[in-house]
Amino acid sequence: MYDLPHARSDVINSDCKISARNVQLYYGDNHAIKDVTANIADKTVTAFIGPSGCGKSTFLRCINRMNDTIDNARMEGTILLDGEDIYDSKVDPVQLRARVGMVFQKPNPFPKSIYDNVAYGPKIHGMVRNRSELDELVERALRRGAIWDELKDRLDEPGTGLSGGQQQRLCIARAIATEPEVLLMDEPCSALDPIATAQIEELIDELRQNYSVVIVTHSMQQAARVSQKTAFFHLGNLVEYADTGQIFTNPQDPRTESYITGRIG
Amino acid sequence: MTDANFTDKDIPNPRSLTKTERRTKRRKAAEKRFRAYGLTAILAGLTFLVILVYSIILNGLPAFQRTVVSIEFTLSAEQFKEAEAALLKTRVYSNYFITSFTDTVNGLGLSSEISSDSIDRIVGKIGGTLRKFYRNNQDKVGQPITFDLPASSLVERYFKETFSRESISESNRFIRAEDLDLVDALADAGIIRQEFNWLFITGVDTGVDNPGGAGIGAAVLGSFMMMTVVLILSLPVGVAASIYLEEFAPKNWFTDFIEINISNLAAVPSIVFGILGLAVFIQFMHFPQSAPLVGGMVLTLMTLPTIIISTRASLKAVPPSIRDAALAVGASKMQAVFHHVLPLAMPGILTGTIIGLAQALGETAPLLLIGMVGFVARYPETILGGFEGPNSALPAQIFNWASRSDAVFVEKAWGGIIILLIFLLSMNIVAVLLRRRFERRW
Ligand SMILES: Nc1ncnc2c1ncn2[C@@H]1O[C@H](COP(=O)(O)OP(=O)(O)OP(=O)(O)O)[C@@H](O)[C@H]1O
Ligand SMILES: [Mg+2]
Numbered sequence: 001m002y003d004l005p006h007a008r009s010d011v012i013n014s015d016c017k018i019s020a021r022n023v024q025l026y027y028g029d030n031h032a033i034k035d036v037t038a039n040i041a042d043k044t045v046t047a048f049i050g051p052s053g054c055g056k057s058t059f060l061r062c063i064n065r066m067n068d069t070i071d072n073a074r075m076e077g078t079i080l081l082d083g084e085d086i087y088d089s090k091v092d093p094v095q096l097r098a099r100v101g102m103v104f105q106k107p108n109p110f111p112k113s114i115y116d117n118v119a120y121g122p123k124i125h126g127m128v129r130n131r132s133e134l135d136e137l138v139e140r141a142l143r144r145g146a147i148w149d150e151l152k153d154r155l156d157e158p159g160t161g162l163s164g165g166q167q168q169r170l171c172i173a174r175a176i177a178t179e180p181e182v183l184l185m186d187e188p189c190s191a192l193d194p195i196a197t198a199q200i201e202e203l204i205d206e207l208r209q210n211y212s213v214v215i216v217t218h219s220m221q222q223a224a225r226v227s228q229k230t231a232f233f234h235l236g237n238l239v240e241y242a243d244t245g246q247i248f249t250n251p252q253d254p255r256t257e258s259y260i261t262g263r264i265g
Numbered sequence: 266m267t268d269a270n271f272t273d274k275d276i277p278n279p280r281s282l283t284k285t286e287r288r289t290k291r292r293k294a295a296e297k298r299f300r301a302y303g304l305t306a307i308l309a310g311l312t313f314l315v316i317l318v319y320s321i322i323l324n325g326l327p328a329f330q331r332t333v334v335s336i337e338f339t340l341s342a343e344q345f346k347e348a349e350a351a352l353l354k355t356r357v358y359s360n361y362f363i364t365s366f367t368d369t370v371n372g373l374g375l376s377s378e379i380s381s382d383s384i385d386r387i388v389g390k391i392g393g394t395l396r397k398f399y400r401n402n403q404d405k406v407g408q409p410i411t412f413d414l415p416a417s418s419l420v421e422r423y424f425k426e427t428f429s430r431e432s433i434s435e436s437n438r439f440i441r442a443e444d445l446d447l448v449d450a451l452a453d454a455g456i457i458r459q460e461f462n463w464l465f466i467t468g469v470d471t472g473v474d475n476p477g478g479a480g481i482g483a484a485v486l487g488s489f490m491m492m493t494v495v496l497i498l499s500l501p502v503g504v505a506a507s508i509y510l511e512e513f514a515p516k517n518w519f520t521d522f523i524e525i526n527i528s529n530l531a532a533v534p535s536i537v538f539g540i541l542g543l544a545v546f547i548q549f550m551h552f553p554q555s556a557p558l559v560g561g562m563v564l565t566l567m568t569l570p571t572i573i574i575s576t577r578a579s580l581k582a583v584p585p586s587i588r589d590a591a592l593a594v595g596a597s598k599m600q601a602v603f604h605h606v607l608p609l610a611m612p613g614i615l616t617g618t619i620i621g622l623a624q625a626l627g628e629t630a631p632l633l634l635i636g637m638v639g640f641v642a643r644y645p646e647t648i649l650g651g652f653e654g655p656n657s658a659l660p661a662q663i664f665n666w667a668s669r670s671d672a673v674f675v676e677k678a679w680g681g682i683i684i685l686l687i688f689l690l691s692m693n694i695v696a697v698l699l700r701r702r703f704e705r706r707w
Binding site for chain 1: 516584585594600
């Protein structure tokens with residue numbers, strides 16, 4: 001039912017989870033995000049597409065305030081999560097990030113065991129009372145991350161010793177272990193084979209039942225397969241944001257059209 | 266496919282893999298030269314190391330060996346009473362001893378007469394030692410006791426072959442040729458023997474009249490106490506300061522200023538810290554002089570910049586993606602640092618700490634200024650009291666011995682260097698073990 005065409009992106013409606021208003025982001029003098037206004041709906045998969053360097057990752061990091069950690073990054077504008085300004089001075093970014101999880105573009109497992117990688121989030125948030133609950137939670141997260149069968153006998157091994165694709169799935173498992181309301185995924189399938197990709201896409205579809213998922217991808221097919229809404233970024237601008245079907249069949253902006261038909265990018 | 270008319274010989278493949286190109290040849294030559302330079306440098310370094318270690322061991326090992334004259338002697342109850350009643354008590358003890366010793370020697374069929382001067386020259390003045398022993402152990406009166414008396418400096422050196430018969434002149438008051446004859450005979454009879462010099466390790470400094478009995482134990486204890494103070498003060502402060510500066514402090518002109526100052530402090534000569542310690546800790550704050558506590562505080566000032574610089578470097582070396590990962594699952598900044606960044610930086614921090622401690626251990630100049638080179642001839646009575654009482658330190662003791670005239674003391678200085686190096690080596694081993702432990706955790 002959420003696949004219905006939304007009239008305009010700047011209309012706040014009841015199922016809007018995240019609402020970005022006039023977001024500007026500067027890295028020093030580099031204006032990386034230019035006046036982006038967008039609503040991200042709840043229980044929906046939103047895909048960000050666009051050429052390399054256009055600001056997809058940057059915008060994603062704005063949503064859980066990961067840009068706070070970059071010294072020369074400066075943000076303007078507001079981003080609301082459930083109607084609350086996440087950049088408000090009273091907001092604790094730690095609480096925000098517990099609700100808005102993130103999978104990074106480059107896999108970054110902790111140099112600890114596979115088990116500890118997944119268990120870390122639930123442990124610090126006090127989500128479990130005892131070891132057996134934690135074991136269960138870790139298994140569930142790894143299963144959903146499509147990696148349990150491969151790793152169930154190697155949980156003590158360091159997460160950094162896995163292959164790139166395995167690390168990526170481990171990071172996905174780690175991100176969903178804390179049960180975030182919004183999951184931001186920055187090219188989660190870039191190093192995965194078709195089978196694992198299909199499993200992750202299944203996971204994304206499953207997460208959509210309860211959560212809001214934002215996925216950055218360079219694969220048009222993937223965007224078309226998993227997302228209901230698609231946003232096209234170009235040189236820091238949000239060029240077009242509409243239902244996925246519309247973007248891929250009837251793009252309004254010539255830049256969108258040339259990108260999805262493979263003429264720019 | 267190649268034309269049938271051509272064989273491989275006619276048109277050689279211009280880029281055959283088996284034929285070396287000129288550029289490749291040049292690159293190879295450059296690489297070879299570079300390796301040769303490196304190898305030469307390492308060989309030169311190794312040579313110097315071997316020479317250094319060889320000369321230290323050669324000069325220092327004799328300090329771990331000592332020459333003792335072990336003589337059985339019995340003091341009867343009447344003799345004890347008589348001696349204690351006499352006016353020159355030690356002289357009486359001495360006479361008894363000489364009589365008994367002469368009997369022993371004659372029993373071996375050696376020399377007919379031994380003068381008391383000769384005994385003095387071989388084992389030093391014996392009367393005082395005997396009197397002290399019997400007064401403290403009156404139950405031993407009347408029993409045969411074997412005394413292990415340290416040989417005098419020249420006899421000791423005679424056995425270590427750093428002193429020869431030929432260098433004795435007629436006017437030498439300390440040794441005569443006939444003493445050496447007697448000493449040789451006693452050595453053959455097993456009365457004079459060589460043994461491991463435990464006293465050197467456990468003992469304390471002695472005056473110039475007894476160089477053979479001087480030991481480095483008190484100085485080792487002093488150094489150990491100072492290192493404890495340095496570790497307790499500098500590790501937590503240094504690591505906390507680095508974590509704050511690296512992870513939490515805003516980057517502005519003030520933190521830049523602090524950073525520059527820390528780097529500069531690391532390069533300040535240690536004697537400056539010494540004079541600072543003298544002025545601030547002793548003259549202004551009235552801490553006791555010559556105490557390991559103050560020494561440790563001065564060395565802490567010296568060690569802190571080293572620890573801070575290496576800790577910051579190893580914190581910086583932790584990839585930022587690890588911090589991102591921790592923050593993204595909802596860890597606070599503090600949790601990210603203590604759960605993920607710090608363990609990763611730990612090996613580097615430990616290395617820096619050990620380097621700082623090793624530097625502090627060998628530092629002499631600041632100790633001179635706060636008076637830790639004094640003559641300390643006893644152990645502290647209590648451990649805590651030892652921190653604020655006067656004590657010596659390894660390098661200061663070595664310096665002190667090396668500047669004394671008796672060659673036995675100089676030999677002990679070399680021996681002290683061996684102890685110092687063993688100290689350093691064990692610190693490094695501890696660091697390696699700790700590092701292993703931290704690395705194995707992931
Ligand atoms: N930490 C940073 N410091 C300075 N500039 C940055 C930083 N991260 C990104 N940028 C700049 O911001 C712009 C957008 O980068 P971003 O990483 O958001 O691109 P992207 O759309 O995710 O590209 P890709 O598809 O290649 O991942 C680029 O011009 C980049 O150079
Ligand atoms: Mg990116």
